[in-house]
Amino acid sequence: ASPQTDVPVEDDAVHVIKVEYLENGPLFSELKFYQRAAKQEQIRKWMSLKKIRCLGIPVFWGSGLTEYKGKSYRFMVMERLGEDLQRIFEDSGSRFKKETVLQLGARMLDTLEYIHENEYVHGDIKAANLLLGYANPHEVYLADYGLSYRYCPNGNHKQYQENPRKGHNGTIEFTSIDAHKGVAPSRRGDLEILGYCMLQWLCGKLPWEQNLKDPVAVQTAKTKVKNVAGKRRFCFKSSEIAKFLACVYGLAYDEKxxxxxxxxxxxxxxxxxxxxxxxxxxxxxxxRTRDHCAAKVSKVSKTQSCWTCCEMSVPSYLCLETPRMQKPRFCL
Structure with a gap:
């Protein structure tokens, strides 16, 4: 590594180094994940088994300790990756095409399945942690395992236990309902987070984004979505994410x-x-048409109607049935 930290990385560089203070906890957690669960031979076998060409976990080359100007540092040598999806999302008018959203979701689902099968959960899935390949920008990788958690050490799943003192951890707009309650991360939490990411990429924003400074309000909004998910009626052609979330909401804490x-x-x-x-x-x-937001009112009983929230820029690929005189605060 060069002490010239202000020199840009050369275009032909194939590795990057992630450096943090020795006492930094997240980098240590990330290192342990790569050492335990992301060996290249493991990944190759998994890709062969699943018949996929790219799994979406960055290549880890090595790690070490060093000192610089009297301070101790830990470093990791990683595969160089390209742009992160958050920047691309913003440059794309804060909205992705439906096809792109579904591609990203399916590929991340493969990545998460591998991580989960190796006793870990990621815990912080978001566009800022999704990077395109540097050599191939049509590949996408899930990076930053600083909040990764070994949910099932030696095959023993952690017990469900709420802890308000640890509540609302993670990136608030995407964090799972379990995490809002201070429950240790699990597989269903990762999938719930992925669902919220897909929802934002398709819609442009989430129904609770105006309340991000109030974690309890965000938790309440997510809980309302979960509680009505089983009563929904699909009335828009883009129902895939709604079905995905409904399946995830139905999972038990320790269910595969x-x-x-x-x-x-x-x-x-x-x-x-x-x-x-x-x-x-x-x-x-x-x-930027209203196609994603235009409501297609489903056939409901005389005492029910289907509401949408286009004024919140939330698309009605799913409309929720509610009593005619009781308009919900938000719907998806």
Whole structure:
């Protein structure tokens, strides 16, 4: 490594070094994840088993300790990656095409299944932690395992236990309902976070984003979505994310998700759109029409009607049935 920290990385560099103070906890947690669960031979076997060409976990090359100007540091040598999705999302008008959202969701689902099978959860899935490949920008990688958690050490799943003192950890707009309650991360939490990410990428924003400074209000909003998920009526053609979240909400804390069922939901949406799981990722600005927001009112009983919240820029790929005179604060 060079002491010239202000010198830009050369275009042909294939490695990068992540450096933090020795006492930094997240980098230590990330290092342990790579050493235990992300050996390249493990990943190659998994890819062969699942018949996929890219798993989406960055290549870890090594680590070490060093000193600089009297201070101790830990470092990791990693594969160089490209742009993060958060920057691309903002440059695309804060909205991705439906096909791109489903591609990203299906690929991340494969990545999470591998992580979960190796006793870990990620805990902080978001666009800022998703990076495109440097050599191949049509590949996407889940990075930053500083909040990764070994939920099932030696095959023993952690017990469900709420702890208000640890509540609301993670990135507040995406964090799971369990995390709001201070419960240790689990597989269903990772999938719930992924669902919220897909929802934001498709919609442009989440229904609770105006309350991010109030974690309790965000938790309440997410809980309301969960509570009505089983009563929904699909009345918009883009129901895949709604179905995905409904399946995730139905999982028990320690239940193994049916990854292939969840993936099929997303793949069916891709097929109906004429897109492919491993097709090129297209990030051109999404059409700013009301197609994603236009309501298609379903046939409901005389005492019910279907409301939408286009004024919140939330698309009605799912409309929730409510009593006619009781308009919900938000719907999806």
């Amino acid at each position: 998700p049916k990854y292939q069922v969840l993936k099929k939901i997303l793949l069916d949406g891709l097929e109906s759109s004429g897109a492919r799981y491993d097709g090129p990722l297209e990030f051109s600005a999404a059409a």
